[in-house]
Amino acid sequence: MEIIIAEPIGYCYGVERALNITYEALKSKSDNIYTLGPIIHNPQVVKKLKDNGIKIIENLENVDIGTLIIRAHGIDPKKLERARKMGFKVIDATCPFVKKNQKRATQLVKEGYFLVVIGEKEHPEILGILANANGPFMVIENKSDYKKLPDVKRVGVITQTTQSMENFISVVSYLLEKHKEIKIFNTICDETIERQKSARNIANKVDLMLVVGGKNSANTKRLAEIGKSINENTYHIETSEEIIKKWLKGVKKVGISGGASTPKWLIDEAIKKIKKITSH
Ligand code: SF4
Known part of the structure; x- marks a missing residue:
């Protein structure tokens, strides 16, 4: 055999980094170390973190103020600001490649492009990107979404860092046929x-x-x-x-x-x- x-x-670079940050925070022995949603998408690792004292919360309400670690997938900047104002000590473990993706999206919106993000509509990375970009957008998961795309002239495209190259190419090919001006960033991480x-x-x-x-x-x-x-x-x-x-x-x-x-x-x-x- x-x-x-x-x-x-x-682990990839971004996950390893997020976990190192989390274990470093645990050294403080504080009772209230939180992540907003699971820090990474692996139930076995997340369980180990919970066993070590990490508390996973879905929102900031009704919890004692403590340390808040931002997951590798990133977050809505308004939530981050709110956590700071509420008194949480915020530690940002967002993967630098996800951060770069958020910046690209923001840049495209500022330049006046209609933002198209290729990825999963409910994925935390996508939600974080859209919240950061704060402009007109559409998330395309697959071909079934094509018909919903509004008739816009200038389209700016980025993709979820973990998309498949095939889906990225297929969506981009479709967009190239339909729109006159397209700015594309291939943001699938290496x-x-x-x-x-x-x-x-x-x-x-x-x-x-x-x-x-x-x-x-x-x-x-x-x-x-x-x-x-x-x-x-x-x-x-x-x-x-x-x-x-x-x-x-x-x-x-x-x-x-x-x-x-x-x-x-x-x-x-x-x-x-x-x-x-x-x-x-
Ligand atoms: S963007 Fe790439 S390096 Fe960063 S967490 Fe995702 S897979 Fe890992």
């Missing part, structure tokens, strides 16, 4: 591009492809979609517990890919489980 591991694997390339490459070579990561993680879901589009025998799992013996029947090569918020130890556990099943 050969196991091929995708590259890169383990780490996402590398992971998608690697998943694509491995899915082509293996009998079974496992994508490990939070079921709520946009970039992990995308890796699983990419894998599935190439290799029908692709499964998105959160933990090794989900690996089923029958998946490995007759399998000679297994590929493993992981989302940007998937810790290396979850990958190692998956490898261990595969080896355990196949050694019998």
